[in-house]
Amino acid sequence: MAWYLVPAGSKKNTEAARNRKNTLENKYFIAPLMTELEDEIQRILRFAEQDEYVYIWGAKTGPSNERTWSKLTQGDKVIFYAEESFAYLGVILATTRNREIAEKIWPSDTTNFEFIYFMTDVQRIDISAEAFNAEFGYPKGPQGFQPIALQRIEVVSNKFGSIEQSIEYMANKRLEISEINLITAKEEAGFQDEVDNHIINKVIEDNLPREIPPKTNTGNKNGQNKRDPERAKSAIILNDYKCEFNLEHVTFINRKGMPYMEAHHLVPMSAQKNYSYSLDVTVNIVSLCPNCHRAIHLGNSAVKERIIKEIFTKDRKRNLKKCGINTTIDELILKYT
Ligand SMILES: [Zn+2]
Ligand SMILES: [Zn+2]
Structure with missing residues (x-):
């Protein structure tokens, strides 16, 4: 199982905010598009999400994105980040490259996100960028859609036991704190x-x-x-x-x-x-x-x-x-x- 980081748009980008709301914060009703998907993907989606609502995200066309996206495998985990926080964690179900479907899912967006991936168990984690970057050793924060390097995973796992535990720790630490931060x-x-x-x-x-x-x-x-x-x-x-x-x-x-x-x-x-x-x-x-x-x-x-x-x-x-x-x-x- 591998870990990936995905930029999910800045605060100012209203288009990205709408996309986040429609397919990441909330599940998207995939049933009407189901027959346009490969049989194997239909089977996976129906098995995982019987009501045919599923979390979806897509990467823009481009060689680097394509390379990263092509490695995504069922069970891999993706963390979505914006400028100030690492906001969501999801688990990959399946991927498909499909421009027509992307245009239907995110109709008002001028960008094409044809490297589509379907996810399950998307949860809000809301870890501050400062805390995440410090633990994972990104002095300036990660750039773009990318896997988390094995060396970084090793460092964090040695400290916390596992990446999941590090996320839980960082997310809880935030929840425990009131009166803004003290x-x-x-x-x-x-x-x-x-x-x-x-x-x-x-x-x-x-x-x-x-x-x-x-x-x-x-x-x-x-x-x-x-x-x-x-x-x-x-x-x-x-x-x-x-x-x-x-x-x-x-x-x-x-x-x-x-x-x-x-x-x-x-x-x-x-x-x-x-x-x-x-x-x-x-x-x-x-x-x-x-x-x-x-x-x-x-x-x-x-x-x-x-x-x-x-x-x-x-x-x-x-x-x-x-x-x-x-x-x-x-x-x-x-x-x-
Ligand atoms: Zn107060
Ligand atoms: Zn009141």
């Missing part, structure tokens, strides 16, 4: 629980720069600056236990008899090293319903941007400045990507 999910859940159950002495409303608090020893080795539950709770109270993205969002009643809300640091705590004053001030803490809180961390870039733009009002920008935190909307959005 706090583990466990630590984050503990903090929200503490804030929710916290009985406040006095509502704090910061309007002056505050000294940077010390680092906690928990979390990862980079250390996380301490977050004050009193301030987080204050931010929620100041916002009247409402979701700042949409005041209408309804949650549930918590153990203290109030609507449950979560505290989110708009300029992420992980960016503390870039600021001279504490990011743990009430004006930087946003009260969000759990759904919006998940969305601002785990949504796609459009979702995140929509929430950030709603929260980062002129007032907030001014009040952050009073606390020594200068930022712009573009800078902020960049921190969430």
Whole structure:
């Protein structure tokens, strides 16, 4: 079994994005085209996907692509990458060279992807390009459609046990991390629980720069600056236990008899090293319903941007400045990507 890397188009390429959506993120209904395929391929596809929905991708015409594509064999694994992430992993079922079918599958594309391959078990892995390139030893990232060299596979297998395990490790590492990139999910859940159950002495409303608090020893080795539950709770109270993205969002009643809300640091705590004053001030803490809180961390870039733009009002920008935190909307959005 061999491993291949496939470029799956940049973010800006809307054509590639549509193709990804139609035949990689979702399965394509191949039944109407079935009779145009070789008998052997029909048999393989029907056997693997009884409903005749299948994942498909294609390589552009060209000698290098043709050479790589011609080696693809059933059971080989392909990893799809874009500029910033290695997004999907699929398993090859069969290949066919067929210009007419390619034009039917990706009709609006001006490029011809006649070196077609059918896949099964396509899954999202979303590994950052930085992490993948470092483990697999591509200083500048891979270029084009290519096999992963055996030496690279050996290095990664020696470290992780297998390529599959390295992928699982890199994908999970990403999932475990919250508060953009520093706090583990466990630590984050503990903090929200503490804030929710916290009985406040006095509502704090910061309007002056505050000294940077010390680092906690928990979390990862980079250390996380301490977050004050009193301030987080204050931010929620100041916002009247409402979701700042949409005041209408309804949650549930918590153990203290109030609507449950979560505290989110708009300029992420992980960016503390870039600021001279504490990011743990009430004006930087946003009260969000759990759904919006998940969305601002785990949504796609459009979702995140929509929430950030709603929260980062002129007032907030001014009040952050009073606390020594200068930022712009573009800078902020960049921190969430
Ligand atoms: Zn958060
Ligand atoms: Zn909400």
